[in-house]
Amino acid sequence: MSQHDTTHAPKATGGGLIGWIVGLLVLVVGMVVAGFVLDAGQVWVVPETQSYVALGGTADAPERWVASASEAGQAAAAAGTVVVASSWETVTELPAGAADRPAAAVMSWNRTIGVWLAAILTLCIMSFLIGDNPFYKTAEALVVGASAAYWMVYSFYTGIVDKLLVNLWPGLVRSWTTPGLADDYHWHWIYIIPLILSIMLVCRLLPSGGWIARWPLAFIIGATAGFRLLAHLESDFLLQIKGTITSLWAVNAADTFAFWPSVSAIVILLSVLACLVYFFFSMEHTGLVGKTARGGILVLMVTFGAAFGLTVMGRITLLTERFDFLFKDWLHLL
């Protein structure tokens, strides 16, 4: 990456540095006060132990699991026929800021730290509105790093293990990640081809074997193009033409003429034609063609305006959701 590709936080000097330090101090003091006064970010849970016993079979292959507290479980325990027992703890999270906590409730440090981290990182990202700064940069780097790691691990298990290895070495996958895999699930030789293509693709990293990767890349590009062509043709071309021209005379459920749906259909048809004329550059846009093209521009502007309005709505919702989190889950103000 060249020097020009990176953005740098402006150097905080003089008043800027003092401003940031004062702001940070106020924020830290505010957080400490919020932590003590509002119990900010505290997450309380009610732990519950789940105990199950296996009846019948062997310890390695039990036949049936029942809850220890059930009649069958207690009877088996009394009779000494329990093959193997297992227990673990589950927790039920209480609503944020719940006043009446049950006696069994305990504070979950893991979840509390998680809420605090999320709140601090949210504020760090929001600080970009004031200007580029080290807090924003730190949060941004954390997001990028965590996302990359998550994608890598997730892709390995869902792509390589669950799609490739399971079809080549089902026994290995059964003993490793998928004990529920059917015993009669056998390997499929066809998956040798994607294995070879994958290895060829990795050859791109070799200093002198980069050309090998072009073969699987050609396969991917060709297959994807063919794959998408048909789908686009049907849903984005033929179906759209049909939808535009076949419903001008709309009828309602009682099979009588529906005025407004018909008007709507005619407006859509005229708008489509006007937009098509605007993008038709083989004729000079003068006279009737010019006027129609101007109508097309108008339709496009309305479309862009609607898209912008919906985008604004989406962005405001994101901000609302973050405030909701800060006020409800972190500060317990709601």
Added chain:
Amino acid sequence: MLNLLRNLDRRLIFLIMGLAVAIPVLMRFEPPSEVTMMDQNVFDAVQDLPDGSRVLLSFDFDPGSQGELLPMAMSFTRHLAEKKHKIYFMCLWPLGEPFIEDAMKLLQEEYPHLKYGTDYVSFGYKPGGEAVIKNIIVDWKQLFITDSRKQDLKEIPMTMKLKSAKSMDLLISISAGDPGTKQWIQYAATPAKLPMVSGCTGVQAPLFYPYIPDPLSGLLAAIKGAAGYEKIMSEHYPDLKTPAFVKSRFSSTAAQQRMGPQFVAHLLMVALILLGNVIFFIDRSQGNA
């Protein structure tokens, strides 16, 4: 004054916008809102199915879009549960899977009579985007050998006889981008003639309107669509208005609560746009523009 407005610090506008959103959130301000025909169409698509129908619910979004899409995802889950439909969860986005877990937790807490495997099942995430859809339309078990809990599909009552996605009675995609609603339309709803409805982000909505009414029966556009859907839901199922549902972790009125900040922020936006134009025209009349 004019000079002050002309050189207004953009950070001041950010602050005003922040307050315009934060104050309604704190006040829990909810403006009156109308249900649109589109919201009603989506509701009817789920409601008109016979009880116990098979519905594929795909969570094709990630935390970046949860503000817009999670409320409608939870509304769909509640509606399907109320109608006792069989819910088949899956996602085409890797970060969609935690939301499926949240939806299943909601089912465990609010509808404890529904059981995993007989009333709902999760297939989790599979990489491949449109290729996943293309595969499950032909042969489900060719691609999904197990569910997301790594259980053999032949052992799960809901999936024992499942051949392909063609056996679904309705597709629902909650989409934040690609792969998402567009791909479900192209590779499932159109070729297999499957009924489909969708919920999507505001950015995507204009792209999907051309697909209505065929193959999309209805579309919930952004938080406004989700709020409309919640309103219809609470009219049909009054229990959803009770504090137990309203104050739950996934509130049954989450989208409606977010319409207050929308209302105030939009008013502010309109005011700022008008103000900017007034300054522009004044400048132009004075020969400054």
